[in-house]
Amino acid sequence: MNAPVWLVNRLRRLARRRTPTGWFDAFAVGGMLLLAWLVFDTMPAGPHPLVVGPGTVDFQGAQRLELAVVSAAPVVMCRRRPVTALAGLLVGAAWLTALGEGSTMSLVGAGALVSVVAASRPRWIGLAATITTFAAWTVLEFAATPGGPTPYGRLSNAVLLLAVAFIGGVLIRERREHGRALREQVAASAVTAERLRIARELHDMVAHSIGIVAIQAGAAKRCISTQPVLAAEALEVIETTSRETLTGLRHMLVALRRAENDRDSGAPMPGLDSLPALADNAARAGVAVRVRFDGERRELPAEVDLSAYRIVQESVTNVVRHADTGQCSVAIAFRPREVVIEVLDDGRGGLADAPRAGGGFGLAGMRERVSLLHGSFDAGPRPEGGFRVAARIPA
Incomplete structure (x- = not known):
């Protein structure tokens, strides 16, 4: 049997990608193939009656495999469109049930997609997906065995499976949001710490120099008319201190602007x-x-x-x-x-x-x-x- 063209193209695109998203999509394709194999393995074999009308059908191995692959194909969309993938999988399960080839594994795969929806979408969407999946599961269970005993056992298993899937997805979502909040808090703390560090550096650098400048300026003002030599010395100190302060500020600005891997720019910071x-x-x-x-x-x-x-x-x-x-x-x-x-x-x-x-x-x-x-x-x-x-x- 030849593989569908869309599946071949999808696999080729995934093979060319090297990003984490590509790996996630590759896992999605692998999950789709696994689900298709499980559906194929659990399909009823031999002639059996149609569910939607009179008559019997007898699909051969290649045909049954094609049906399984097509019914499981929506799983590949679970990352970008998990709700659409879940709807497509439920439609595929209904299609197989109508042909008399229904498999419980299709509904198990739908339960797994419920977890993806709950983990990636708002909580009410996850809850709606869970209820819809259970309703479809119930309808398909009754349709697969018309006139038979009520499948209470299988429906109770469905309730348990879907509840676990929904709760697990919600927990994953909350953990992701909590991790994002922690990262934002750490980033904000780092920014605050850096602002305090820069404030300390500016204060320690400028306050010292401005203090000396203020004192020397006052001295020059008092003696400029009576002792011009001392006034000239004070002005020289003011000039020297101001130039040193400007140099220090320039070095600090260069250090703030330079890249992390650029270790040669700027001057060394002072020490003992x-x-x-x-x-x-x-x-x-x-x-x-x-x-x-x-x-x-x-x-x-x-x-x-x-x-x-x-x-x-x-x-x-x-x-x-x-x-x-x-x-x-x-x-x-x-x-x-x-x-x-x-x-x-x-x-x-x-x-x-x-x-x-x-x-x-x-x-x-x-x-x-x-x-x-x-x-x-x-x-x-x-x-x-x-x-x-x-x-x-x-x-």
């Missing part, structure tokens, strides 16, 4: 090795920063190195802007499993904390950085005066 330059900038703003390293220095993970630098940078910025003191100390201790950061000043202490905690994001940003790295953070006035910032970061 950049603390001398940070101390020089603070000195230009009138605050001497003493940096001390304890323990054996080692290479730190990039995120730890950057966060440690940002914590020191923000702490020094707060000293420059709020502490009203001319010096502070920075201690970096390398422990076996962590890095300990401590920044001390002898400025206004508790008074300095008010603007920091009231309207700024410096302390909150430092605390977020340390929390993301599973460390501990503490900041507050010192009993002997001044302010202390301390962080412990696992590394």
Whole structure:
């Protein structure tokens, strides 16, 4: 027997596809062939009477196989049009029953399609498909045995099968929707985390530079008429700091725009090795920063190195802007499993904390950085005066 042309073309198209959808369609064709074989294997053999009229029929093996393939053919549409596939399969089952070649396997295949409908369509459509399939199953059972005993046993099996198919499809649909919701939630969380990271970077980078610019601009304004040399030095600091800030912002924008696989563009982010330059900038703003390293220095993970630098940078910025003191100390201790950061000043202490905690994001940003790295953070006035910032970061 020659295979139908549409089936040959369908198989050729599936063979050329390499997508997950193509694999699903290939499974659908395989399911159709399996159902056709089961229907063929369970068809009544030999001469038997027609159901729709007088007379007998006696289909041979090739003819019976063609009938089975045609009746099961709608299964190939189960991915794109599951409702149409179910309707076509029920029509095929009715056609076979009318010819006296009815098979229970056609109705079992319809039950499987009920599960597909319930999993891919709204719940009311799945429920309507289940009820329609049971009604058709009942009619075909009575039509196949006219005048015979009522097939209560087979109908009860049909109820059980269709109920399991409908519930299974609904559960699959709900699990898919739940997975989609989780993925959307994870994506939203990732976007929020990235926004917070960018906000912290911008704050730590810009706040430090703007603080120095503001102080130097005020100094230049006060002495421009009486001490022009000092005013010129302050303006030079403003120019240098502004250029460095613009460079840092440009590098950040490049890093945000570049592709994930482009590792060569942009400049490396600052780390603890950049603390001398940070101390020089603070000195230009009138605050001497003493940096001390304890323990054996080692290479730190990039995120730890950057966060440690940002914590020191923000702490020094707060000293420059709020502490009203001319010096502070920075201690970096390398422990076996962590890095300990401590920044001390002898400025206004508790008074300095008010603007920091009231309207700024410096302390909150430092605390977020340390929390993301599973460390501990503490900041507050010192009993002997001044302010202390301390962080412990696992590394």
